[in-house]
Amino acid sequence: MMARSPTLVFDLDGTLADTAHDLIGALNLLMAREGLEPLAVADARALVGAGARALIERGFACRGAPLGPKRAEALMRDFLAYYEAHIADESRLFPGALAALDRFRAAGFRLAVCTNKPEGLARLLLEKLSAADRFAAICGRGSFPVFKPDPRALWLTIEAADGDPRRAVMIGDSKTDIDTARAAGAPSVAVDFGYTDTPVAAFSPDRVISHFDELWDAVASLNAAKLQRAPQAS
Incomplete structure (x- = not known):
């Protein structure tokens, strides 16, 4: 039986793509409608990454206007409708991301995305950024039925990509991504340019990179470490 391909699984927001401007733009539209001052992108980047509802709740709380569950739910529907129509106005792949994806694909890796963004929006964003065709899933x-940090979300993503869970690496920007990988028994590479108010190294990923040009060597070092730990035939 042929072995399945090694697999890289990427988070999306804050990892592959810098989406903060469009996400915060959608938040600010709601806040302006409610008579609240908008948030500067530089100040609000750390609010991104935990999903639309959390972004809305955090943003309104920053302006001293905490939301109840029903109001948050209603605002989230408006947020998602506006965001879908403006999903790639300013969002861009991070520098070097596309070249890194192509290098790994050429080397026989399966690539996948595992995000807590709604699947339809994730697909739409990657299509707008001309990157969707790089991914097997x-x-x-x-x-x-589950999502990160439940490890089953990662396992099911690898399965959907026809990848090898024994040779899979999770690439993300947050504690959620690192916790997901750890629970799934997979190594993790963290990017340090994503959306977290705590330095990502504090969450103890296996490797940290500052540019996608560094991803190839990071994955190679993880594979080398795995081989060194493997039992040797006598």
Whole structure:
């Protein structure tokens, strides 16, 4: 039986793509409608990454206007409708991301996305950014009954990509991504340019990179370490 391909699984927001401007733009539209001052992107980047509802709740709380559950739910529907129509106005892949994806694909890796963004929005964003065709699977909230940090979200994404869970690496920007990988028994590479108010190294990923040009060597070092730990034949 042929071995399955080694697999890289990427988070999306804050990892592959810088989406903060469009996400915060949608938040600010709601806040302006409610008579609240908008948030500067530089100040609000750390609010991004935990999903639309959390972003809305955090943003309104920053302006001293905490939301109840029903109001948050209603605002989230408006947020998602506006955001879908403006999903790639300013969002861009991070520098070097596309070249890194192409290098790994050429080397025989399977690539997948595992995000807590709704699957439909994740697909739409990657299509707008001309990157969707690089991935064997694009999975998000709604793809499965579970989502990160449940390790089953990662396992099911790898399965959807026809990848090898024994040779899979998770690439993300947050504690959620690192916790997901750890629970799934997979190594993790963290990017330090994503959306977290705590330095990502504090969450103890296996490797940290500052540019996608560093991803190839990071994955190679993880594979080398795995081989060194493997039992040797006598």
